[in-house]
Amino acid sequence: MQTNLNIKWAIEMDTLEAMRKIEKFEQAEKERRQQTETDYPEFIPLNYQPSPDILRHVTGHDFLYPQPWWEMDSVLIPCHLPGHWVLCHVLFKEGKMLLFDSLNERDGTSHRLKDVCALLYLLPSLLKHAGYYEEMKMDPHASPFTVQSMRSELIPQQDDGYSCGVFLMKYAELILAGVKTPWNSVFGQKDIKGIRKAIAIDIYTNGQPCNSP
Numbered sequence: 001m002q003t004n005l006n007i008k009w010a011i012e013m014d015t016l017e018a019m020r021k022i023e024k025f026e027q028a029e030k031e032r033r034q035q036t037e038t039d040y041p042e043f044i045p046l047n048y049q050p051s052p053d054i055l056r057h058v059t060g061h062d063f064l065y066p067q068p069w070w071e072m073d074s075v076l077i078p079c080h081l082p083g084h085w086v087l088c089h090v091l092f093k094e095g096k097m098l099l100f101d102s103l104n105e106r107d108g109t110s111h112r113l114k115d116v117c118a119l120l121y122l123l124p125s126l127l128k129h130a131g132y133y134e135e136m137k138m139d140p141h142a143s144p145f146t147v148q149s150m151r152s153e154l155i156p157q158q159d160d161g162y163s164c165g166v167f168l169m170k171y172a173e174l175i176l177a178g179v180k181t182p183w184n185s186v187f188g189q190k191d192i193k194g195i196r197k198a199i200a201i202d203i204y205t206n207g208q209p210c211n212s213p
Contacts, residue, residue, distance in 0.1 A: 048125040058130035069127070070135040076172050081115045085164040087171050088116055090123065090145070092132075097123075097147045100155055102167035108152040120145045154181040159189040166192050169199065 055061075060068035069075060069092070077088040087100040097119060101110035124140050127133055133140045158167055174183055187195065 048122070050122070050126045050129055054126065055130055058126060058132070068132075068135075069130065070132050076175065077119065078168055078172075079116055079119070081112055084112070085168045086110070086112060086116065087168045088119060088147075089175060090119075095145050097145055099147055099149045100168070100171045101149065102156070102158040102164050102171075104149070104152045104157060110149040113147055113149055116147060120147060150181070154183065156184050156186070156188045158192075163189070163192050166195055166199070170195060 057065055058069045060066050060071075073093065074089060074091045077090060079086050079088055084103060086102075089098040089100065090096075091098070097116070099110050099113060099116055101112055103110075105111050123145050128140050132138075155171065156167065158164060170187055171183075174186065179186065
């Protein structure tokens with residue numbers, strides 16, 4: 001499975017912007033529906049214009065990431081919610097987005113499903129403008145995305161209030177390595193201190209020098 005981890009943090013900002021615009025658009029559509037007696041199709045904001053930076057990633061026109069999304073099976077999108085990081089794994093062929101949250105509720109599922117739903121609206125628009133549906137010969141209106149929370153018995157959970165970013169990176173590493181869930185035997189809260197040290201060593205060893213302007 002080919003997975004493109006580099007969506008950059010710009011996707012997070014674009015998602016928040018999309019959420020605000022979508023809320024206004026949905027309200028306008030709701031008012032419009034109340035004024036008409038005819039059936040109105042399910043709302044998919046395919047006319048939303050994503051930022052050029054993100055479109056370059058999706059179409060493979062970024063010189064660092066030259067592979068377009070239609071050549072991939074899935075992508076990983078790190079999302080920052082208020083005070084917390086989660087990971088979304090988008091599976092194109094299945095039309096599904098898996099939510100990896102290290103702070104699930106007592107019922108074993110994430111209560112942040114609603115918070116990432118903006119991506120369900122953003123993705124069809126992003127793929128349409130990038131030419132994905134045209135390349136794959138798919139009808140965007142017939143290909144809505146769904147979201148599913150990964151349960152606690154399948155993915156490790158944090159016990160503190162500040163390790164979500166480390167859990168996210170470890171989730172991404174296991175997905176990229178093709179390791180199937182459940183992962184609770186692979187790592188947990190007790191391993192986070194060692195994982196932090198390993199990340200620091202990896203950055204120091206493989207990082208590129210940054211020249212000050």
